[in-house]
Amino acid sequence: MATKLVDLVYWRSMRRTGVVFTGLVIGLASIFQLSAITVLSHVCLGILCITFPLRLYYKLLELLRWNPGIHPFQSYLDYDVSLTDKDTVMLVEEVVLLVAFAVTEIKRLLFIDNLIDSIKFVLLLYLLTYVGTVTNGLTLMIAAVIGVFSLPLLYKKQQVRIRRMARTFRSLVKKVRNQLDSLYGSVTSSAPSAPPSKPALPPAAAAAPKQKAKSK
Numbered sequence: 001m002a003t004k005l006v007d008l009v010y011w012r013s014m015r016r017t018g019v020v021f022t023g024l025v026i027g028l029a030s031i032f033q034l035s036a037i038t039v040l041s042h043v044c045l046g047i048l049c050i051t052f053p054l055r056l057y058y059k060l061l062e063l064l065r066w067n068p069g070i071h072p073f074q075s076y077l078d079y080d081v082s083l084t085d086k087d088t089v090m091l092v093e094e095v096v097l098l099v100a101f102a103v104t105e106i107k108r109l110l111f112i113d114n115l116i117d118s119i120k121f122v123l124l125l126y127l128l129t130y131v132g133t134v135t136n137g138l139t140l141m142i143a144a145v146i147g148v149f150s151l152p153l154l155y156k157k158q159q160v161r162i163r164r165m166a167r168t169f170r171s172l173v174k175k176v177r178n179q180l181d182s183l184y185g186s187v188t189s190s191a192p193s194a195p196p197s198k199p200a201l202p203p204a205a206a207a208a209p210k211q212k213a214k215s216k
Contacts, residue, residue, distance in 0.1 A: 028142045
C-alpha cells in the first residue's frame, strides 16, 4: 500500500495518478454545492452507467457465441481485499495506539503538564480561529490534496535549486542572528555601571572628626 501511494504521489503512472487526482479534486469540489450522500450516489450511478452497458454487451456476445463467457470485470472481482486475522489485529492495534496517543497528548496540553507546550498549543488554537474565519475544512482538504500531488514532484524536479535556496536562507538567518547577538552584547557592555558605594565608617571613626572640631 505504501509503495502504491508513493507511485501515485510521484506520478509514476500518469494515467492512474491523473484519474485519482482528478476524482479527488472534483469530488471535494462537488461537496461545496451538494451533500456527501448526493455526491457518493452520483459517483456510483456514473460508474454503473459505464459498467452496466458493457456487461450487457458481453452477455449479448456470449449468447451469440461470439464470446467464451469472459466477464469484462473479472480481474476486479478476483482482487482480494480481505484481511487476515493477523492483519486485522495489527490494524486494530495501530488504531488503538493512535487514539490513545492523541488522547494522552490532548490531556497533557489541556491540563498544563508542560507550560511551554501548552502555550504553543494556545497559539496554534488562536491561529486556527483566524484560519476558520477565512476558509473552511473542505478548502483546506482540497489544498492538501493539490499539495500532496504537486509538492513532492516539484521537489524532485527542482531538488538542486530548492536545496540551494534553503542553504541561502539558513545562512541569512544565521547571519541575522549573529548580528543581533553582537548588537545585544555591545549594548550590554556599553551600559553605564553604577558608581561603587563608599564603605560605611564605624561609629567610632565617624565621631572622631567631631571631637577634634570641638577641641579646636
